[in-house]
């Protein structure tokens with residue numbers, strides 16, 4: 001979603017801001033803009049559409065100046081037009097502001113300001129906030145921002161500059177991430193680490209209710225009510241190379257191919273082969289506390305919700321703890337039954353998804369203990385949970401989640417083992433699980449080496465308009481994930497179903513044009529899914545099946561098969577999802593789609 005970047009220091013700001021915005025493109029946006037302090041004047045350039053359009057406008061006309069702010073906007077209120085793009089200015093035109101989030105009482109503030117003679121040129125809540133800051137300005141930007149924010153309800157991450165205070169950036173956070181990048185003789189700010197890492201790896205994460213004032217030589221953090229706050233400096237653990245494409249045509253493909261390594265990183269240091277157990281200090285739960293958990297609720301959105309469903313199968317089967325999976329957006333507005341014996345697990349790649357965060361906070365308010373399975377270090381969800389596990393799969397830039405999914409499932413398998421070994425799971429069974437998990441990275445590698453088979457398959461299915469994905473048991477969520485991948489990047493309508501459910505409706509759609517992707521490893525329900533494939537074939541459907549080696553029965557029925565290595569039943573989705581990811585990728589490329597930045601989608605959905 002929206003991206004914020006700011007710079008104050010000795011270098012020209014515009015190229016730094018444009019590069020920072022480019023690094024955040026993956027988050028999704030539909031307009032962009034920058035504001036630079038140029039010799040005591042504010043110069044603003046903005047454009048609807050992709051960053052390239054703004055970059056084109058800057059050729060030969062780049063504003064000069066060493067303090068500036070830049071923004072990519074993902075439209076929520078007001079169309080993605082140039083007037084609605086950020087930065088917005090106050091009434092004097094000397095203060096510029098960029099904003100992520102939503103100001104909930106903007107309409108009321110706008111009305112008051114209109115009555116005082118203010119005029120607005122955009123439909124945005126951000127312009128209202130810029131005017132409010134200007135209305136409080138009496139020669140001190142920091143105080144004007146603090147006063148304005150005390151009148152504001154809603155979520156924000158903001159960055160503000162004033163033509164009258166040339167070497168100052170003022171930022172504030174309430175619900176939308178703001179990270180300070182601490183440099184040598186220069187300082188930066190961004191809503192995403194990827195915009196900072198080229199310049200510095202020393203960062204400070206602002207918390208809600210905090211503001212920071214940055215100059216070239218230093219920074220200060222305070223609350224809206226002027227209380228000084230000491231903040232630790234953290235180090236970003238990855239470098240620029242990690243967020244470059246590294247020779248791959250798209251980030252999504254790079255991230256699919258990173259999975260042997262990313263999965264290894266998720267599991268590193270946690271698996272205990274000898275004791276058939278896991279050691280995850282981050283869970284912050286001793287044996288007594290773990291035994292006291294009577295019920296688990298897993299909450300998440302999108303792909304993370306699919307991994308949650310797999311978690312339910314694992315936990316109930318092995319740890320025998322009743323587990324429910326809830327869309328975070330539904331959980332937050334229900335009246336869920338949650339008490340102190342309930343463990344709520346929030347799963348999120350970004351750690352910033354608004355609905356997942358709200359569900360987590362609601363669960364905490366109701367007395368649940370909480371765990372987070374999160375990828376982005378220092379993200380809001382990671383900091384709100386009682387304990388948890390970082391996925392450590394590295395930055396995921398492609399909007400379609402891939403490596404985070406396999407890492408989430410592996411993390412859930414580890415959480416499951418932690419509980420299962422306290423219950424009925426024997427040492428031998430525990431060891432079998434740990435060994436099977438250790439083999440997964442090399443098994444994924446085996447699949448990736450045959451990616452070209454999926455590329456040719458994609459060619460013959462690229463003109464489909466609909467597709468059905470079927471799976472049973474733990475591979476039903478894998479089917480859901482396959483369908484989501486296909487629809488979000490190739491725009492082919494796809495639905496995932498438990499295979500047997502097909503005959504209760506979707507079977508009506510099947511004809512000789514309908515591709516049906518069936519996830520059918522040789523597991524406990526294999527015989528059942530063979531019957532479902534027969535039902536599809538009887539109606540002329542084109543079956544692509546994901547199978548284990550030597551599955552003659554399905555090979556004879558399917559138009560195409562792709563073989564995945566064998567593993568324990570509950571771990572199969574970690575392998576079966578890889579060909580589904582690759583198939584979607586190649587179909588999208590064959591259809592000429594923008595794989596890394598699909599239309600209308602944002603990487604991290606920070607609005608509800």
Ligand code: M6R
Nearest residue numbers: 302303304348349350353400401
């Ligand atoms: O960052 P999160 O894991 O919380 O994001 C949740 C969903 O927005 C995300 O998985 C989304 O569905 C992806 N586009 C799926 O590829």
